[in-house]
Amino acid sequence: MNTYIKIILLLILISLLFLVRAFSAELFYDPLIEYFKNDYLYAKMPSIDVWLLIIDMLYRYVLNSVITLGFIWVLFERKDYVKFTGFFLMTAFIVLVVLFVFLLRDQFESGYLLPFYIRRFIIHPLFLLILIPAFYFQKLSNR
Numbered sequence: 001m002n003t004y005i006k007i008i009l010l011l012i013l014i015s016l017l018f019l020v021r022a023f024s025a026e027l028f029y030d031p032l033i034e035y036f037k038n039d040y041l042y043a044k045m046p047s048i049d050v051w052l053l054i055i056d057m058l059y060r061y062v063l064n065s066v067i068t069l070g071f072i073w074v075l076f077e078r079k080d081y082v083k084f085t086g087f088f089l090m091t092a093f094i095v096l097v098v099l100f101v102f103l104l105r106d107q108f109e110s111g112y113l114l115p116f117y118i119r120r121f122i123i124h125p126l127f128l129l130i131l132i133p134a135f136y137f138q139k140l141s142n143r
Helices: 003-022 032-037 050-076 079-105 113-123 126-141
Strands: none
Touching: 003 050, 032 113, 050 079, 050 113, 050 126, 079 113, 079 126, 113 126
């Protein structure tokens, strides 16, 4: 792929990540935003529609995952990397959301840090920051 096209596509993908983040309040149901900002220290957990929260987290995760897959394809142009990323993201979501629901049902009695960071991994494209250096290292190792 031409370098200029790669740069343009990467800029578009970065813009899409910014748009997902910028419109997150309008697009997604997340009553835990205010709770994790400061209320977790002294207030009880807010009333949460668990199914709506999980569906919206899935929707946001899918949007971020599609953008992540686009990044991996544009940067490395390897089908096996994209397949691995898709499988990894799918598996990670299942594991993380099950843990998050158990912690949510427990009302975060065991502490707020674990659910906070699990939620972060679900709603933000943090796996992108992990997978790009990993694939780059893999690419350098295979030379």
